Amino acid sequence: MNNVYLYNDSFNELISLIFYLLKNNIKPTNIKDVSYNPNLFEECIFLGIKSKEQDINNIALQFGYYAFRCIYYVYLSNNESKELIIYYFILNAIKYRKKITYMRNLKCVHETLRIAEYVSHETHKMKGFTRFKEINNNILYAEIEPVNNILELVSKHFEKRLKNEYWIIKDVQRRLFSVYDKKNFYIIPEENLKLEDFRISKEEKEIKEMWQLFYKTIGIKERKNDRCRMNFMPKRYWKYLIEMEDEL
Template sequence: MITLACDGTFEGWLTALFDIYEYRFTDVEFSSEGVSANMFSTTRQVTTDLLKAERVKKGLKQRLSQQGYQQLYHTFFSEIENAEQQMWLFAQYVFASKINVEGDQRNPVVWNILKAAQMVRRESHRMKAFVRFQLTKDQIYYAVVEPDCDVLTLIAKHFSDRYADQRWLIYDDKRKYGIYYDLNSVSVVEMTFNELSGGVEIWDDKELFFQQLWQRYFGSVNIKARKNMKLHLQHMPKRYWRHLTEKKTGL
């Protein structure tokens, strides 16, 4: 068995697929740490090659619909167990078939990709709705999130389009990195810090005032007689409340 260790990028995984077919590997597994549970496995470190990755991407797009390719791509960010292995099994099925296979939901591999993609799409949608920016003294709008899936890069365009005239930073506290928009482009930044999680000294002087206004507005439209907590939790699960301004009032 060959254990393929990639660099944690989608392009790295695509490069690994190229190597599988180039060297005709027949028994492979993926491991981001390069560690295999099989003592007889040989580890191969995959060096990401953008040209190889593009060739594999082109091959997949020729055999899949745009939606089918997006489902495979989104699975990479799902963080489900053995995601890269599941993606490889799906790609293997795609390349081996003469017809489009993405509709074959009876196949467990296809079904696993579909479920993972749905999970990522749902989490991306929630993040677009649940991000709450706060203004710092440096005039950067800052937000903290802890999504179930690694979706920051997937939602970057949404926020750069919507807040094109503002500098902002969305930080994933679970994965310790963020996406930063500088009025021109979005870049990925890696950070490990705690100072922006609580200290009011870093916020703009008007920030707390606007937070209080938002909390009061939320309280005024929250009609207790019509409160449906079950439905509320369905649309806004409690695990997101920690970073929601309106929930800091306990409403």
């Protein structure tokens, strides 16, 4: 039987589970969160390992902050085998310590760094591509559909940038809201938040049209280059980019 070890979907629990497996010399076929549906040849094992603060600190102290950040970003990615990649990364990091991030010839390190970079790039893109509109008395509201689970990373950016505004960002695919009350942001599942009486402000249409007009005007037609634009701004982000409305 192939053993699949399960964890409650949280970063801390995943890390503590991995440390437990490594300590006890258990080789998992896979590691998945509890919602996983096993196939015929797999057996799911839930050990109920409680998360320990110490495990998280150990990663940062022993492998370095950069390695820690990479592991966390892989956890946020949508990669199918992200848990196993993290498992093998930590397995090797115990040997190489802070040198681990230079060992790109190891597949797990190569993959970890590659995926972490991908998540970080998407976060950076989303900082630019998120579009807010004003609803119910000055609340800024935006919807995003990122490939990776970067709502938290994006919120951290807007927490600083729009700190004197109330704002809500929705990850449409994952059905999560990030709600900011001018002090902190909270990530809340869709079922726990009722957005009633969704009224868009009067001036919203006017401002949106101004932006669309600016967008159209600023491009130089003698230099038109669709391929270049598509490289920088892939079509899957267009849905919420209001300036692209006409071209969709």
